[in-house]
Amino acid sequence: MDTTAAPTTPPAHRPTATVPAGVSGCVEIDLSAISDNVRELRRRAGDAEVMAVVKADGYGHGALPAARAALAGGATWLGVAQLAEALTLRGAGVEAPMLTWLYVPGAEVEAALRADIDVTISADWQLRQVLDAARSIGSPARVHLKVDTGLARNGAFGAAWSDLVRGAAAAAAEQAIEVVGVWSHFAYADAPDHPTVRQQQERFVEAVAELEREGVHPQLRHLANSAATLTNPSAHYDLVRPGLAVYGLSPTPDLGSSADYGLREAMRLVARLSLVKDIPQGQGVSYGHSYLTDRDTRLGLVPLGYSDGIPRNASNAGPALLDGRRLTIAGRVCMDQFLLDLGPDATAEPGDEVVLFGAGALGEPTAEDWAAATGTISYEIITRVGARVPRYYVEGQG
Known part of the structure; x- marks a missing residue:
């Protein structure tokens, strides 16, 4: 699949709905723009799969309609931050592979596993909670391990990553979990020449290698957000996770507008x-x-x-x-x-x-x-x- 920039120009026309009578204001959302944006992101992603991020109620566009439009455009995964968001989409009938990554002790992890939702593990306590839930339902939990490569936000950092790797490897050997993916997040993806971008990629490669040395070989390595999807093909790996760009906005306005990237605002x-x-x-x-x-x-x-x-x-x-x-x-x-x-x-x-x-x-x-x-x-x-x-x-x- 061609990963070079296509000479695409977003259509200059689309139907514009008027504000209904008696309504002070409204949000008009063009679902075909979401689908078309995902098609363009998929083209740019090369051989990598596309996870459309529909957290925060689909970035304000409505999580359910945005998810359906993204899937229609070729996304093969959906991503949401909060576990409750994932359960809501499943409850609405969305069956696509789905990842969630933010939850606290006592969260409904067992409900997520029963709903075939992949959960992120960033710390030992999460591994323990997921293992308890997996044992309760009697089947392995599908998990993605998150390594902190320099954002200092969610994810296991430094020695904690090594501890998590060992614990996850033991759980995988017992068939209590299936490590589907390993991932991280950029700090400066909107500035692709920033030295931290390369540093984080190098740390990510090292983290994956450490996991594989323990006998765990995840199907999916994913690091690229919208900005990296558009500007850094070397970070595409097996899956990309665009969010803002799905909705037609440029994550790097200093480098290019929505139109420059072949996107249109939804x-x-x-x-x-x-x-x-x-x-x-x-x-x-x-x-x-x-x-x-x-x-x-x-x-x-x-x-x-x-x-x-x-x-x-x-x-x-x-x-x-x-x-x-x-x-x-x-x-x-x-x-x-x-x-x-x-x-x-x-x-x-x-x-x-x-x-x-x-x-x-x-x-x-x-x-x-x-x-x-x-x-x-x-x-x-x-x-x-x-x-x-x-x-x-x-x-x-x-």
Whole structure:
């Protein structure tokens, strides 16, 4: 399979759903974009399998519809952080191979094993808990061992890895567990030339070799997240684990946009104006009057706020698109609303649609634009959109 960059240009058009009548705002999610993004990631992954990460409710897109769209696009695995997320997907009828990696003592490991969910082991206590669960159900547990190669987050580090390897090898010899995979996570994958990238890969190879010296030969070695999937073929191994890129956003915006990687954004956040009114020059706007009108103008009220996931520090910074014009939030973002300075000649009316973020190829503000405006990352922008904002699913023309 060709792993070079394809001269793909995401479609510049897709159907855009209007906000339903009476709804203040909504998230429109293009499931075909998710499927197409996974196809592109699969192409770039070469011979490696693709695990689509659908944690955090599918990065705000809805875990179940995102999982189904990703599988339709060629993903062969699904990944979720929390054990409860995995159980929810299984309960909804998703049968694909699935890995989970975050749980605490007392978690429902036995329920996960009964549901054919692979669990991660990062510490001796987890190995003991998984062994207890496996013995309880009377069949081997499918596990992936996680080594900390330098992120200093989840995973066994240093001597603890060696201890875990020995314990896992003994359990595998007893056929209490099946070590399906071994994995780790990059600290600087979004900066592929950073020296830690090579260091972590070298440590990962050493960790796998240590495991194999104990007689354990996992089927899957996996290290690459979205950024490494797109920029570092040497880290693809047997499986890649893209998350953000599945949803059409670039994990390395300094190196390339979504379009540069052949991806397209799956999420649009759209609202309706609830009020338009004339305001004189010199009037302070919203709490603290951090914005003053510099001429007689019209203001438009958008009925979404920080309780809906609009960052409060988007005050006087967040972009929006109204009737083809780029605008910026005027004044502070409130709990349920914010304002736009529409200009003195604006003809906008209550009910008119405002795009907060969507498809860059359509000239809309993007989640990355919002991230840049608020000093964060696009991951946070899309995952923070609250449950009060309804999701609507469409199939675009990809």
